Amino acid sequence: MPWFKRADKGIQTPTEQKKETPDGLWYKCPSCKTVTSMAEHRKNLNTCVQCGHHDRIGSKEYFAILFDDNEFTELDENLTSGDPLNFVDSKPYPQRIAATQKATGLKDAVRTAYGKINGQNLTIACMDFAFIGGSMGSVVGEKIARAIDHARKTRTPFLMISKSGGARMMEAGFSLMQMAKTSAKLALLSEEKLPYISLLTDPTTGGVTASYAMLGDFNIAEPGALIGFAGPRVIKETIGKDLPKGFQSAEFVLEHGFLDFIIDRKQLKARLSELLSMVLLPEDVTVPAKNKKAEKAS
Numbered sequence: 001m002p003w004f005k006r007a008d009k010g011i012q013t014p015t016e017q018k019k020e021t022p023d024g025l026w027y028k029c030p031s032c033k034t035v036t037s038m039a040e041h042r043k044n045l046n047t048c049v050q051c052g053h054h055d056r057i058g059s060k061e062y063f064a065i066l067f068d069d070n071e072f073t074e075l076d077e078n079l080t081s082g083d084p085l086n087f088v089d090s091k092p093y094p095q096r097i098a099a100t101q102k103a104t105g106l107k108d109a110v111r112t113a114y115g116k117i118n119g120q121n122l123t124i125a126c127m128d129f130a131f132i133g134g135s136m137g138s139v140v141g142e143k144i145a146r147a148i149d150h151a152r153k154t155r156t157p158f159l160m161i162s163k164s165g166g167a168r169m170m171e172a173g174f175s176l177m178q179m180a181k182t183s184a185k186l187a188l189l190s191e192e193k194l195p196y197i198s199l200l201t202d203p204t205t206g207g208v209t210a211s212y213a214m215l216g217d218f219n220i221a222e223p224g225a226l227i228g229f230a231g232p233r234v235i236k237e238t239i240g241k242d243l244p245k246g247f248q249s250a251e252f253v254l255e256h257g258f259l260d261f262i263i264d265r266k267q268l269k270a271r272l273s274e275l276l277s278m279v280l281l282p283e284d285v286t287v288p289a290k291n292k293k294a295e296k297a298s
């Protein structure tokens, strides 16, 4: 008789009892499998020391990377989502929001703030994928719209860092309206000749790609980011054909003319401030004459 016999077939542990690998000392790159110390990985801004694979990070990390001395003022910090449709899937929407807020420490899938990068003023809206897949609901749309208003009021450039699975299903039509709202606000920003830089990070898909993420004066991306409208699996199933290698990667999208350039996270701050100093000529930052079209319309 063998000394060990499996009594039950298969793995019986329920998901919630499974032990997560502790956020410990070591980091193994999912791309090249190189193992480095966590401290080294963090020092490298969560990119692989060997192959440069970019790990997903959130608004907290991006703000720390970009704002001088991590000093910034957050806008509309406490805006939270309502439940306009009384939506219930596996649990009611308000419960899902509350649980996600507790788990992530975030209020919704975007944080907006202003501060200085290398001495230049900048307003930033940065999405958090950890909050319901970075989905765009009313709060995301409203916070971005208000951040753009803040950029217009203070005559500062605007940076959007997108990271999203698309529109938030639990808000259905209300989510889709955010596409029009944010796009209209960006048009006002453009009329006032303030630069808008859109940074697409892994992943940027769905309604976010179809609205503000692709409307930048500069559309830039992190290496290897998934960028698309529908995901590769959906497209593959629809057209019934295999997709080309690297389809929807930032590199593929760049090659097909949808991006201006790809930027390594380690150079992000330096390249952004260089870009801003090139587009922000002193005459650009004066208040323009009142918009004549708007006056006529009113």
Ligand SMILES: [Zn+2]
Pocket: 029, 030, 031, 032, 033, 034, 048, 049, 050, 051, 052, 053
């Ligand atoms: Zn690697």
